[in-house]
Amino acid sequence: MLPIFESALDTLTMWNEEPDPAKTRLVKQLQRDGFERLEDGKIRTTTALTITDLPTEAVNEEVIRDHLTRLERGLEDDPAVAIGSSKELIESVCKLALRHLDESYDDHADIPSLVKQTLKALQLHPDTVAPTAPAAGTIKRILGSLSALAIGVAELRNELGNGHGRDVVRSLSARHAHLAVGAATTFARLLLETIEDPLAPWHSAQKKTIVEL
Numbered sequence: 780m781l782p783i784f785e786s787a788l789d790t791l792t793m794w795n796e797e798p799d800p801a802k803t804r805l806v807k808q809l810q811r812d813g814f815e816r817l818e819d820g821k822i823r824t825t826t827a828l829t830i831t832d833l834p835t836e837a838v839n840e841e842v843i844r845d846h847l848t849r850l851e852r853g854l855e856d857d858p859a860v861a862i863g864s865s866k867e868l869i870e871s872v873c874k875l876a877l878r879h880l881d882e883s884y885d886d887h888a889d890i891p892s893l894v895k896q897t898l899k900a901l902q903l904h905p906d907t908v909a910p911t912a913p914a915a916g917t918i919k920r921i922l923g924s925l926s927a928l929a930i931g932v933a934e935l936r937n938e939l940g941n942g943h944g945r946d947v948v949r950s951l952s953a954r955h956a957h958l959a960v961g962a963a964t965t966f967a968r969l970l971l972e973t974i975e976d977p978l979a980p981w982h983s984a985q986k987k988t989i990v991e992l
Contacts, residue, residue: 865963
């Protein structure tokens with residue numbers, strides 16, 4: 780029904796091009812029921828997972844926004860695209876993070892290698908947790924799960940996502956897309972928020988390297 784509402788709202792104007800009162804009422808009713816109308820005329824739910832507000836102050840890259848747009852559009856309409864875009868988001872965020880940290884990387888590296896290098900650079904890898912740190916064991920398990928989460932999305936894309944010229948139609952639904960998108964955006968959010976955080980441990984590690992040099 781959402782495309783029908785979108786089309787109706789696009790055409791609801793009076794002879795003097797002022798908004799039709801019915802348009803205002805319909806928008807308010809949609810808001811009451813948990814929907815919002817975007818500037819481009821699209822309608823989306825406000826009660827579902829919001830993925831367009833990832834922090835990008837330090838890493839101001841349109842490529843992230845492009846990935847998020849494809850993720851949102853694919854969530855319900857094309858799960859295969861959403862899964863494929865989830866893997867691409869992880870890869871892009873890793874490369875953006877490494878570039879921001881002036882870390883060189885292999886542009887053709889696979890996801891496990893890229894994820895490991897990025898997490899280590901941002902002091903988010905289990906190997907970077909000091910044994911004497913508070914709750915070190917728990918933190919290591921969480922960070923290990925974070926790495927497995929990102930790698931799992933890439934594997935899911937290989938099995939169920941678009942790409943590789945697959946000629947077999949897989950049975951995909953919105954739940955598969957939500958799984959991949961949720962994992963990818965959780966991973967991306969942590970990386971981007973860690974970059975933005977001036978108190979994150981990677982700042983101290985970089986300063987120490989500079990002093991040693």
